[in-house]
Amino acid sequence: MNKENKLIPGLPSGFEDRWDKKLLLKKKLLTVIENNFIKYGAEPLETPSFEISENIGSFIAEDEANPMSDVFSFKDGDKSITLRYDLSSPLARFVAQNNQELPSIYKRYAIQNVFRNEKAGNGRYREFLQADFDIVGNVNSSQANAELCNLISATLLECGLKRDQFTINVSNRKIVQGLLDELQITEKKQLKVIRAIDKLDKPGFGIKGVEDLLRKERKDTSGAITKGADLNDKQVSKILDYLKIKDLNELKQNLKNPLSQEGIKELEDFIEVLGYGLNLDQVKTNFTIVRGLAYYSDFIVETNLNFKVTNNKGKEVDIGSICSGGAYAKLISRFKGVDIPGTGISFGVDRLLFALMQLDQFQLDEQKPVLVCVMDQKYLKNYYEILDLLRQNNINSEIFLDTKKNLGKQLTFANKRQLPVAVICGENEFKDNTVTIKNLKGVKGENNKTIPMKDLIDEVKKFI
Amino acid sequence: MNKENKLIPGLPSGFEDRWDKKLLLKKKLLTVIENNFIKYGAEPLETPSFEISENIGSFIAEDEANPMSDVFSFKDGDKSITLRYDLSSPLARFVAQNNQELPSIYKRYAIQNVFRNEKAGNGRYREFLQADFDIVGNVNSSQANAELCNLISATLLECGLKRDQFTINVSNRKIVQGLLDELQITEKKQLKVIRAIDKLDKPGFGIKGVEDLLRKERKDTSGAITKGADLNDKQVSKILDYLKIKDLNELKQNLKNPLSQEGIKELEDFIEVLGYGLNLDQVKTNFTIVRGLAYYSDFIVETNLNFKVTNNKGKEVDIGSICSGGAYAKLISRFKGVDIPGTGISFGVDRLLFALMQLDQFQLDEQKPVLVCVMDQKYLKNYYEILDLLRQNNINSEIFLDTKKNLGKQLTFANKRQLPVAVICGENEFKDNTVTIKNLKGVKGENNKTIPMKDLIDEVKKFI
Numbered sequence: 030m031n032k033e034n035k036l037i038p039g040l041p042s043g044f045e046d047r048w049d050k051k052l053l054l055k056k057k058l059l060t061v062i063e064n065n066f067i068k069y070g071a072e073p074l075e076t077p078s079f080e081i082s083e084n085i086g087s088f089i090a091e092d093e094a095n096p097m098s099d100v101f102s103f104k105d106g107d108k109s110i111t112l113r114y115d116l117s118s119p120l121a122r123f124v125a126q127n128n129q130e131l132p133s134i135y136k137r138y139a140i141q142n143v144f145r146n147e148k149a150g151n152g153r154y155r156e157f158l159q160a161d162f163d164i165v166g167n168v169n170s171s172q173a174n175a176e177l178c179n180l181i182s183a184t185l186l187e188c189g190l191k192r193d194q195f196t197i198n199v200s201n202r203k204i205v206q207g208l209l210d211e212l213q214i215t216e217k218k219q220l221k222v223i224r225a226i227d228k229l230d231k232p233g234f235g236i237k238g239v240e241d242l243l244r245k246e247r248k249d250t251s252g253a254i255t256k257g258a259d260l261n262d263k264q265v266s267k268i269l270d271y272l273k274i275k276d277l278n279e280l281k282q283n284l285k286n287p288l289s290q291e292g293i294k295e296l297e298d299f300i301e302v303l304g305y306g307l308n309l310d311q312v313k314t315n316f317t318i319v320r321g322l323a324y325y326s327d328f329i330v331e332t333n334l335n336f337k338v339t340n341n342k343g344k345e346v347d348i349g350s351i352c353s354g355g356a357y358a359k360l361i362s363r364f365k366g367v368d369i370p371g372t373g374i375s376f377g378v379d380r381l382l383f384a385l386m387q388l389d390q391f392q393l394d395e396q397k398p399v400l401v402c403v404m405d406q407k408y409l410k411n412y413y414e415i416l417d418l419l420r421q422n423n424i425n426s427e428i429f430l431d432t433k434k435n436l437g438k439q440l441t442f443a444n445k446r447q448l449p450v451a452v453i454c455g456e457n458e459f460k461d462n463t464v465t466i467k468n469l470k471g472v473k474g475e476n477n478k479t480i481p482m483k484d485l486i487d488e489v490k491k492f493i
Numbered sequence: 494m495n496k497e498n499k500l501i502p503g504l505p506s507g508f509e510d511r512w513d514k515k516l517l518l519k520k521k522l523l524t525v526i527e528n529n530f531i532k533y534g535a536e537p538l539e540t541p542s543f544e545i546s547e548n549i550g551s552f553i554a555e556d557e558a559n560p561m562s563d564v565f566s567f568k569d570g571d572k573s574i575t576l577r578y579d580l581s582s583p584l585a586r587f588v589a590q591n592n593q594e595l596p597s598i599y600k601r602y603a604i605q606n607v608f609r610n611e612k613a614g615n616g617r618y619r620e621f622l623q624a625d626f627d628i629v630g631n632v633n634s635s636q637a638n639a640e641l642c643n644l645i646s647a648t649l650l651e652c653g654l655k656r657d658q659f660t661i662n663v664s665n666r667k668i669v670q671g672l673l674d675e676l677q678i679t680e681k682k683q684l685k686v687i688r689a690i691d692k693l694d695k696p697g698f699g700i701k702g703v704e705d706l707l708r709k710e711r712k713d714t715s716g717a718i719t720k721g722a723d724l725n726d727k728q729v730s731k732i733l734d735y736l737k738i739k740d741l742n743e744l745k746q747n748l749k750n751p752l753s754q755e756g757i758k759e760l761e762d763f764i765e766v767l768g769y770g771l772n773l774d775q776v777k778t779n780f781t782i783v784r785g786l787a788y789y790s791d792f793i794v795e796t797n798l799n800f801k802v803t804n805n806k807g808k809e810v811d812i813g814s815i816c817s818g819g820a821y822a823k824l825i826s827r828f829k830g831v832d833i834p835g836t837g838i839s840f841g842v843d844r845l846l847f848a849l850m851q852l853d854q855f856q857l858d859e860q861k862p863v864l865v866c867v868m869d870q871k872y873l874k875n876y877y878e879i880l881d882l883l884r885q886n887n888i889n890s891e892i893f894l895d896t897k898k899n900l901g902k903q904l905t906f907a908n909k910r911q912l913p914v915a916v917i918c919g920e921n922e923f924k925d926n927t928v929t930i931k932n933l934k935g936v937k938g939e940n941n942k943t944i945p946m947k948d949l950i951d952e953v954k955k956f957i
Contacts, residue, residue: 035826040544041543041569044542048537048601068890070891077510079505081504123510125500132906134906156541168894169897172892306881413766416770420532420647427600428640446596
């Protein structure tokens with residue numbers, strides 16, 4: 030290959046490499062989340078990245094004319110296959126397929142990447158990790174949904190968040206659904222209305238943005254126009270009135286239709302069960318949350334942080350929900366032969382990590398290796414003996430791999446990698462059966478120590 | 494949705510769901526592998542599933558006319574993006590891109606899925622997990638490659654394999670490369686020859702299969718024809734002679750060309766350094782291994798199990814290599830501005846797991862939850878107090894979620910899920926401040942025990 034033909038390394042837009050501190054913290058966060066999922070009784074499930082397109086469809090596309098415009102689909106023989114865009118649709122397919130073998134109440138967790146073929150930017154990625162916990166089966170929904178909220182709270186507390194740093198907002202989709210039915214808004218327009226309300230807390234939206242989307246159209250600051258739901262004045266004003274109500278009792282007085290009343294009753298029952306646990310104060314009813322996904326049927330939840338985070342451009346931003354979900358009565362029954370409801374939550378791992386990294390409450394446990402330096406090629410066998418001794422005692426360790434470098438360069442390398450300890454031995458040490466260890470994090474000039482070989486393990490352990 | 498429109502749940506061919514024991518064992522295996530990667534001094538790296546197609550290409554396609562026929566590619570604006578088919582190509586792209594920030598000797602591990610758009614079947618999946626460890630930089634290659642073999646051995650031993658149950662086969666690609674050059678085989682034909690040799694140990698191949706592929710064509714048992722490398726008689730016979738040589742000294746006498754001699758010398762140096770460690774007996778030279786991937790330049794390694802495994806059809810099969818790799822001098826320098834070699838290995842996690850599951854040497858540590866039964870709705874608050882107590886003591890636990898079921902149905906559920914313990918409390922217990930626990934794995938009729946509430950945690954711990 031000549032020089033002109035050489036490639037320029039880079040990634041497609043909307044994708045990111047992860048390494049170093051950021052990845053180590055992510056791994057630690059995943060361990061916390063996974064341990065809590067297990068603690069709450071869930072079993073792991075892993076489904077493939079690809080599904081048959083029609084089996085998972087897309088519940089997120091905003092473009093009606095092209096409902097699969099936001100997913101990655103491939104032609105596969107006479108079928109079409111699609112990379113999953115969430116973990117709920119594959120769960121529904123899996124449960125429908127394996128229903129007979131699963132316990133009557135099936136609690137699974139899944140921690141996997143999802144793919145969205147959307148425009149990237151502003152911290153939005155086209156591949157990102159979700160961590161989901163779901164309860165599938167004909168259960169007491171108050172109990173099941175209270176479990177979800179208890180799990181969210183327990184997990185976030187274990188991540189180092191304090192109780193006043195997050196709020197779990199809950200509502201019941203039946204409440205707003207009852208209102209939409211009452212206002213005789215056509216089914217086709219209803220999802221548009223739900224998505225308009227869902228945008229209320231998005232930057233630059235607010236009540237005016239929602240109103241524009243309920244009416245004919247919304248023009249954003251860039252001049253781009255989004256088509257609205259085209260509701261009439263009465264419909265718009267009733268919905269805006271609804272969004273102003275904060276109190277469950279006031280809501281009960283205002284919405285007299287049976288479906289809204291049913292939703293309110295379910296929310297009250299949920300709050301009662303939640304009160305038996307430790308997290309009642311973390312949870313607030315909030316009737317402006319609706320969740321944009323079409324499959325939610327009743328209980329819905331969004332978890333928000335009560336502090337602002339600073340984005341990469343140094344600007345304070347509201348990071349949005351870090352753990353959301355809800356109940357889906359019909360998602361699984363799209364498949365033949367099953368009629369089982371489910372309810373679940375999904376942690377947005379990257380978002381949560383982004384917020385946690387700004388707080389300094391979530392610390393890294395580093396496990397960097399001890400470096401065995403190679404001072405003299407003729408002692409290579411001895412260096413390997415030291416290396417094996419360290420590893421047999423379960424101490425992460427490595428031998429310097431480029432025998433042409435002097436000690437200075439080896440230590441520069443160790444410092445660049447922030448290694449904790451170097452083992453440095455030459456003729457004197459091997460003659461006396463001793464070993465010199467250097468504490469690389471210590472005070473300059475005072476960190477070399479020559480000790481009997483038999484003390485190596487104990488001494489090294491002091492510095493790692 | 495009416496009944497006729499309902500979907501039939503299923504997966505595209507070549508993809509699989511994982512759950513239950515198999516997934517739990519896989520997770521345990523990954524922990525063992527990852528801990529050894531860290532122990533040997535590597536840092537984690539996570540690259541996205543998609544790469545710009547030209548940056549990773551495909552080094553596996555057998556179809557010359559369509560070199561990207563075996564990967565999943567997707568049009569993305571004016572670019573093409575491809576799901577990674579291995580973890581070495583993304584590593585090369587990453588190192589080329591971030592070279593300035595990385596340490597001069599960069600050891601990274603990556604545990605991620607790869608995608609191959611091949612015909613599925615016989616345990617071959619189109620998405621599978623690889624676990625890679627690589628050393629990138631201008632290092633002493635004998636030391637670096639010895640580290641790889643030490644790591645393979647340490648990891649497999651920790652998986653429960655005994656020393657006589659696996660062999661790490663090594664060779665040096667320069668040896669066969671020297672021979673091909675000497676025989677004046679054109680560059681275009683060389684990769685075909687390498688791939689023909691690589692198939693030697695595949696079921697149904699053997700020396701005759703290789704010979705056919707070196708000549709005009711090979712017809713397999715189904716009658717399908719594969720085009721061969723079309724070598725002349727002398728070239729074929731020299732290559733077949735080479736494949737019969739087992740001994741390094743004999744090889745040294747037979748192959749006098751400078752490149753083969755260089756490869757032999759590198760192998761000898763590697764063996765010397767390997768001898769300083771604990772795994773010399775695990776490693777054997779084997780000149781019939783060549784590795785089919787085009788980018789290997791010198792050291793190559795394949796790890797084989799010394800026992801047969803039984804496939805899903807009850808037939809004994811040779812499962813092939815469970816950990817392979819080698820050195821790639823030029824993979825990274827395909828990119829502008831870098832000229833760094835690398836060497837690495839890749840564990841085939843699914844294959845290794847498949848073999849381990851047949852041995853019974855790799856055991857599962859289950860962490861199933863304790864079940865708090867709901868005997869009477871009016872004590873729900875008390876049940877939640879017990880649940881919180883268990884969880885606060887870090888005991889995995891759950892409350893039964895369907896309050897309409899009697900105790901018998903709750904215990905049936907617990908048994909189906911193989912839960913270890915049920916907590917069963919009614920009026921008597923709450924009056925006396927006691928609690929009844931049932932050991933679900935104990936002898937029938939002798940497993941109920943009513944104890945003071947304060948002893949709950951200690952007693953439950955005995956059974957989990």
